[in-house]
Amino acid sequence: MSLRDYEFEMDFCSRCSHCKWIPLLFIKSHRYANVCPAIERFNFHAYSGSGRVIAAHSVHEGRSEITDELLDVIYRCQLDGACNVMCHLSNEILEPLQIIRELRTLAVERGMLLPEHTMIIDSMRKEDNVLGEKKADRGKWAEGLDVKDINSGEAEVFYHAGCRYSYNQDLRGIARTGISLLRGAGVDVGIAGGEEACCGGRAFDIGYRGEMEKYADDFANRLRSSGASTLVTSCSDCYSAFKHLYPMIGKKLDVEIVHITEYLDRLIKEGRIALCKEVPLRVTYHDPCHLGRLGEEYTPWSGEWKTVHGGVIVSDPPKPVHKGLGGVYDPPRDVLKAIPGLQLLEMERNREFSWCCGAGGGVLEAYEDFAAWTAMERIEEARSTGAEALVTACPWCERNFKDAVAANGHGITVYDVVELVQEAAG
Ligand code: SF4
Numbered sequence: 001m002s003l004r005d006y007e008f009e010m011d012f013c014s015r016c017s018h019c020k021w022i023p024l025l026f027i028k029s030h031r032y033a034n035v036c037p038a039i040e041r042f043n044f045h046a047y048s049g050s051g052r053v054i055a056a057h058s059v060h061e062g063r064s065e066i067t068d069e070l071l072d073v074i075y076r077c078q079l080d081g082a083c084n085v086m087c088h089l090s091n092e093i094l095e096p097l098q099i100i101r102e103l104r105t106l107a108v109e110r111g112m113l114l115p116e117h118t119m120i121i122d123s124m125r126k127e128d129n130v131l132g133e134k135k136a137d138r139g140k141w142a143e144g145l146d147v148k149d150i151n152s153g154e155a156e157v158f159y160h161a162g163c164r165y166s167y168n169q170d171l172r173g174i175a176r177t178g179i180s181l182l183r184g185a186g187v188d189v190g191i192a193g194g195e196e197a198c199c200g201g202r203a204f205d206i207g208y209r210g211e212m213e214k215y216a217d218d219f220a221n222r223l224r225s226s227g228a229s230t231l232v233t234s235c236s237d238c239y240s241a242f243k244h245l246y247p248m249i250g251k252k253l254d255v256e257i258v259h260i261t262e263y264l265d266r267l268i269k270e271g272r273i274a275l276c277k278e279v280p281l282r283v284t285y286h287d288p289c290h291l292g293r294l295g296e297e298y299t300p301w302s303g304e305w306k307t308v309h310g311g312v313i314v315s316d317p318p319k320p321v322h323k324g325l326g327g328v329y330d331p332p333r334d335v336l337k338a339i340p341g342l343q344l345l346e347m348e349r350n351r352e353f354s355w356c357c358g359a360g361g362g363v364l365e366a367y368e369d370f371a372a373w374t375a376m377e378r379i380e381e382a383r384s385t386g387a388e389a390l391v392t393a394c395p396w397c398e399r400n401f402k403d404a405v406a407a408n409g410h411g412i413t414v415y416d417v418v419e420l421v422q423e424a425a426g
Pocket residue numbers: 012013014015016017018019020049050053086087090092093094096
C-alpha cells in the first residue's frame with residue numbers, strides 16, 4: 001500500500017471535523033467530549049486526523065515537501081485510531097489512520113527521521129526489541145517458572161510476553177502471573193523465552209514497514225513449528241499487531257489469537273479459575289486502544305470507487321468499515337465483575353470512545369511531555385468516577401500511567417487485570 005491507494009479518499013475529506021469528537025449522540029459532558037489527544041493538546045487543525053489527511057494529499061500531489069515542521073505534525077499523534085472510528089461512525093468513509101501511516105512510511109523513505117525513532121529501529125535490528133535492551137536478557141522474566149520451552153517442544157497455547165513485559169522489572173510479574181494462572185487451570189502453555197522477538201508493530205507505526213514484515217514472517221514460522229493452535233498475549237500492542245496489522249500487510253496468522261483477559265474470562269466462566277477472595281476496591285477500567293478500537297480484526301479491501309446515479313459515490317465491492325465495535329471490551333470487564341467485593345465504575349469515554357493513555361505511535365519515545373499530558377487527562381477522568389484504582393490490560397498504558405502518577409502524585413493506583421485476578425484467586 002502507499003498514498004496512491006488513498007488518492008480518492010484524500011480528495012473526499014469534507015473537513016467535517018467529526019474525527020475530533022465523540023459523535024453527538026454519545027457525548028455525556030463537554031469536558032469529556034473530545035477524543036483526539038493531538039487536536040486537544042495543540043489546537044490547530046493540522047494536528048487532527050483530517051489535518052494530516054490534507055497534509056498527506058498535498059505531499060502526494062507534490063504541492064508541499066516533508067519539512068521538519070511537517071515531521072513534527074506527522075509524529076505528534078499516538079495512532080490510537082480514534083479519528084478513524086469517529087470518521088466511520090459519522091458515516092464518512094475515510095481512513096485517516098491509514099493515511100497517517102502511509103505518510104510516515106513516505107517520510108522514512110525520504111530519509112526524514114526522528115532521532116528517537118531511529119534509536120528504536122537500531123535496537124530492533126541489533127537486539128530484537130524496541131527498548132534498547134540486550135537480546136540475551138529477554139527470557140529473564142520467566143526464570144524459575146519451569147514453563148515449557150516452545151523452541152524445543154510443542155504446546156497447545158503459545159504465550160507471547162512482548163518487549164515491555166519481558167524487560168520492565170516492575171511489570172514482569174504480570175507476565176509471570178499470567179503464566180501461573182494458565183498453568184494452574186491446566187492449560188498446556190509454552191513460551192519462546194530468550195528466543196522471543198518483538199512483534200514489529202511499533203516499527204510499522206513509526207514508518208518502517210519492512211521491519212514489521214520481517215518480524216511477521218519470523219513469528220509465523222516460530223508459531224507453525226510450535227504446533228500451537230492458540231496464541232495468547234498479555235500485551236495489547238502485540239495483540240493488535242497479530243490481529244489487525246499482520247492481516248493488513250497480507251500476513252494473517254493461521255491460529256486463534258486471544259488476549260490474556262479473554263482467556264482468563266473463559267477459564268473463570270468454565271470454573272477452571274475460582275475467584276474466592278474478596279478484593280474490596282472501587283476501580284475503573286481503561287480500554288487500551290490496541291485491545292479496543294485497534295483490536296478489531298482487520299478486513300482488507302481492494303476494489304474501486306464509482307459514481308452512480310449521476311453523483312452518488314459507492315465502493316465496489318462494498319468497502320468494510322472499521323467502527324471499532326469488534327474490539328475486546330467485555331472480557332476484561334466480565335473478569336473484573338467476577339471478582340468478589342470489587343466495584344467497577346465506568347469512565348465517560350469508554351469502549352470505542354476511549355481516550356488514549358498517551359504512549360502509542362512513537363509518542364512516548366519522541367514527545368514525552370505530550371505522552372504524560374495525555375495520561376494525566378485520563379487519570380483525571382478516572383478520578384472523576386470516584387475510583388480508587390485505574391485498571392488496564394496493556395504494559396504500555398501501565399508504564400505511562402504509573403510514570404504520570406509517580407511524577408504528579410495523583411492518588412490513584414494502577415493495576416493490570418491479571419494482578420487483580422491473582423489477588424482474588426488467592
Ligand atoms: S477525516 Fe473523516 S471525519 Fe475527519 S474531517 Fe475528513 S471526512 Fe470528516
